[in-house]
Amino acid sequence: MSxxxxxxxxxxxxxxxxxxxxxxxxxxxxxxxxxxxxxKCPTYVQSTPPCQGSCPSGExxxxxxxxxxxxxxxxxxxxxxxxxWRRLTEANPLPSVMGRVCPAPCESGCNRNEVxxxxxxxxxxxxxxxxxxxxxxxxxxxxxxxxxxxxVIGGGPAGLSAAYQLARKGHTVTIYDExxxxxxxxxxxxxxxxTPRAVLDAEIQRILDLGxxxxxNCRIGTDITLDQLRAEHDAVFFTTGVCASSASxxxxxxxATPRSTSPPWPGGSATSSTxxxxxxxxx
Ligand SMILES: Cc1cc2nc3c(=O)[nH]c(=O)nc-3n(C[C@H](O)[C@H](O)[C@H](O)COP(=O)(O)OP(=O)(O)OC[C@H]3O[C@@H](n4cnc5c(N)ncnc54)[C@H](O)[C@@H]3O)c2cc1C
Ligand code: SF4
Numbered sequence: 001m002s003x004x005x006x007x008x009x010x011x012x013x014x015x016x017x018x019x020x021x022x023x024x025x026x027x028x029x030x031x032x033x034x035x036x037x038x039x040k041c042p043t044y045v046q047s048t049p050p051c052q053g054s055c056p057s058g059e060x061x062x063x064x065x066x067x068x069x070x071x072x073x074x075x076x077x078x079x080x081x082x083x084x085w086r087r088l089t090e091a092n093p094l095p096s097v098m099g100r101v102c103p104a105p106c107e108s109g110c111n112r113n114e115v116x117x118x119x120x121x122x123x124x125x126x127x128x129x130x131x132x133x134x135x136x137x138x139x140x141x142x143x144x145x146x147x148x149x150x151x152v153i154g155g156g157p158a159g160l161s162a163a164y165q166l167a168r169k170g171h172t173v174t175i176y177d178e179x180x181x182x183x184x185x186x187x188x189x190x191x192x193x194x195t196p197r198a199v200l201d202a203e204i205q206r207i208l209d210l211g212x213x214x215x216x217n218c219r220i221g222t223d224i225t226l227d228q229l230r231a232e233h234d235a236v237f238f239t240t241g242v243c244a245s246s247a248s249x250x251x252x253x254x255x256a257t258p259r260s261t262s263p264p265w266p267g268g269s270a271t272s273s274t275x276x277x278x279x280x281x282x283x
Pocket of ligand 2 (some may be wrong): 054056057058059061098099102103104105106107121125128148163
């Protein structure tokens, strides 16, 4: 049964080194400059780098850029590209896809914007993802199975990432998706010229190779009930996205009011259609 035992404390899963929100500089003016005493020494404050604080995946961007720059050396016998990719994929198992399509809020947060221009973080991410596919890198399998099973409803990027993180912790994961293939809107929304399907397939297969199984053409609520899933698994994780499960919330009618804003990614143009969403657009 998917009940949460009472003695288990829910802890947020995060890859950030410090607390969320602490990438903003503290106001030291009063403590250091306006104070009526002479302790005006520089103060080193540890906080999340702004790039990592702005990345929805919380990737250790400064960590893998330090590897790419040769500051942190890989272990003997491991190429720096692989070492950097392993650091990156601690948080995000889809670097080749994200390097292509993510609108890169990490770059808006980059401190170099104050100097001349941001570091091209998602180009590095893209490169490392490609290198890993070319060199057929795989994820290490967990050493100790937990004996727990988890159902993930929805095989889009959120569900795939959840499956990846859960499988690495030793849980047995089954992804349920109503569509014939995994990938969610990465496959059924984003066109192939932005995300080549061979790249998408390679990054998905690497997650499945961890032992994750996928049950396709299976809609929860129609083909299987939620109660059935709850009975069969120790936990159920919902990653149904914003489009598929709520098709009735979308209107494609000729009379619908066209949206006036474009999605935030380069080349995005939802404005050419008459798409509206009853609850308001997310992008
Ligand atoms: C046309 C288009 C272009 C886009 N372009 C970009 C881009 O360039 N860059 C970018 O960053 N983002 C882009 N996005 C947004 C991006 O694709 C989404 O933010 C992302 O896919 C959301 O991931 P998700 O896993 O939360 O949901 P989804 O990708 O929507 O995945 C949800 C999955 O759940 C399944 N599901 C839903 N309900 C059920 C159910 N009851 N039973 C079983 N399965 C179910 C669906 O079949 C689907 O596979 C675009 C989206 C669209 C539609
Ligand atoms: S481009 Fe990559 S590193 Fe930057 S915000 Fe997106 S996923 Fe994170």
